[in-house]
Amino acid sequence: MKKLLKLFSVSAACMALLFLFACAEAPEEKKAEEPAKVDEAAAPAEAPKTVKAGFVYVSPVGDAGFSYAHDQGRAAVEALDYASTSFVESVPEGADSERVIRNMARKGFDVIFTTSFGYMDPTIKVSKEFPEVSFMHCSGFKKSANVSNYFGRIYQARYLTGLVAGAMTKTNKLGYVAAFPIPEVIRGINAYTLGVQAMNPDAEVRVVWTKTWYDPALEKDAAKSLLDAGCDVIAQHQDSPAAQEAAEEAGVYSVGYNSDMSSFAPKAHLTSAVWNWGPEYVKVVEAVRNGTWKGDESLWWSMQDDVVDIAPMGPMVPEDVKNTVNAKRDELKAGTDTIFTGPIMNQAGEEVVAKGATIADGDLLGMNWFVKGVVGTVK
Incomplete structure (x- = not known):
């Protein structure tokens, strides 16, 4: 009987120790079950938009003149790490320009700069077919929801x-x-x-x-x-x-x-x-990229700009x-x-x-x- 009592006492002691250890572990188990906090600042950002910009010129680019000046502006855009550019030179005003502008729009250009007065009506016509494209027409006066015109003083x-x-x-x-x-x-x-x-x-x-x-x-x-x-x-x-x-x-x-x-x-x-088109061309492309570009505007930049x-x-x-x-x-x-x-x-x-x-x-x-x-x- 004494042996049984002694064995019972040892077993009871072991049970008590196990209970104490279980109580001590409980807070850690509860803590582990809490959902982990997400660091919102560390969350991956949405990939920035790459802007594809097209330019249409009325004369050869060469090394002087109106188209040359516009192409220097294009080069400033091309230097941006989030933009790519392309141009077509010596495009006659009229039907030929309409074809070139439409072809650029079909190829997925985000913004198209049409840089001669006689491109005005073709730009307006093509813009109606591609409402998702931003158009910038130089030296004209017509505009629409996705066409702005611009010039300088x-x-x-x-x-x-x-x-x-x-x-x-x-x-x-x-x-x-x-x-x-x-x-x-x-x-x-x-x-x-x-x-x-x-x-x-x-x-x-x-x-x-x-x-x-x-x-x-x-x-x-x-x-x-x-x-x-x-x-x-x-x-x-x-x-x-x-x-x-x-x-x-x-x-x-x-x-x-x-x-x-x-x-x-x-x-x-x-x-x-x-002309120094580069600073404003860069601003236009930046606005297209971040979604703040506005159509239906007439912009007339000065010597201050x-x-x-x-x-x-x-x-x-x-x-x-x-x-x-x-x-x-x-x-x-x-x-x-x-x-x-x-x-x-x-x-x-x-x-x-x-x-x-x-x-x-x-x-x-x-x-x-x-x-x-x-x-x-x-x-």
């Missing part, structure tokens, strides 16, 4: 180049080789002429229309006709440097456009009105002229734009803008008349 740079040209002419006759009589070109001629006359009230600007954006032979012939008329400074609204070359060959001065054209006429080139400027003035330009031009440039960069502030006269000598009044943007965008001092017609 290149007239500001035109005015500055006019200041230079007005100070450098000896004959008081300046020539201007111009593409088409549309508001964009007319506005630039007027701004240039106002700059010329600010430095030389007796000077006149003679205009010859080529009715083409890009035709080097025709552009050069137009420049020669102005040289034959006694012009000693040749400016242009054309895509090639042919007018610059004609001035160089004749031993007179020139003013370029779109990009710095000094390399084509180093002895003639006074300066150029130039670094989209328009002038090329360095040539060594033949006197320091006092450079100082005058740079002072006006500083005003424009600061946002003070009085280029189209009256009094302004038209070709007939009639006051069309009163003293102190400024032409509204809408009227500038539709400008179809020449200021006093321009010799030529708007047709």
Whole structure:
């Protein structure tokens, strides 16, 4: 009996020890059953969107001119690690451009930049077929839910180049080789002429229309006709440097456009009105990427946005002229734009803008008349 009692006592003691150990382990088991907390900050983010951007050019890219300037902007987009780009050059306005734009949309481009005025209607037409694509049309005025138009206040740079040209002419006759009589070109001629006359009230600007954006032979012939008329400074609204070359060959001065054209006429080139599309093209692509891009907008970027400027003035330009031009440039960069502030006269000598009044943007965008001092017609 004693042995049984002793065995029972040992068993009871073991049971008690087991119970104590079980109680001690219980809190850990309960803790292990609690769901693990998820660190939301460490959760994998959604992969960023890669933007595919297309560009359509009216002339060859080359190494100067309007399409060259746009392609420099494309290169800034291509440098982004989240973007890829493609372009088609020398696309005629009209049916050909519609085909090229539609082909890009079919290939899955997220944003398409159509960079010539005559691409406006084809852009609008194709945009209706591809509402998921963002379209940016340069220099036009039509827009829709997925089409915005854009341009720059290149007239500001035109005015500055006019200041230079007005100070450098000896004959008081300046020539201007111009593409088409549309508001964009007319506005630039007027701004240039106002700059010329600010430095030389007796000077006149003679205009010859080529009715083409890009035709080097025709552009050069137009420049020669102005040289034959006694012009000693040749400016242009054309895509090639042919007018610059004609001035160089004749031993007179020139003013370029779109990009710095000094390399084509180093002895003639006074300066150029130039484009810098890169900063804004990058912003557009960023907006498409993050979903903040808006259609149905009209964007008109200025010298403050670094989209328009002038090329360095040539060594033949006197320091006092450079100082005058740079002072006006500083005003424009600061946002003070009085280029189209009256009094302004038209070709007939009639006051069309009163003293102190400024032409509204809408009227500038539709400008179809020449200021006093321009010799030529708007047709």
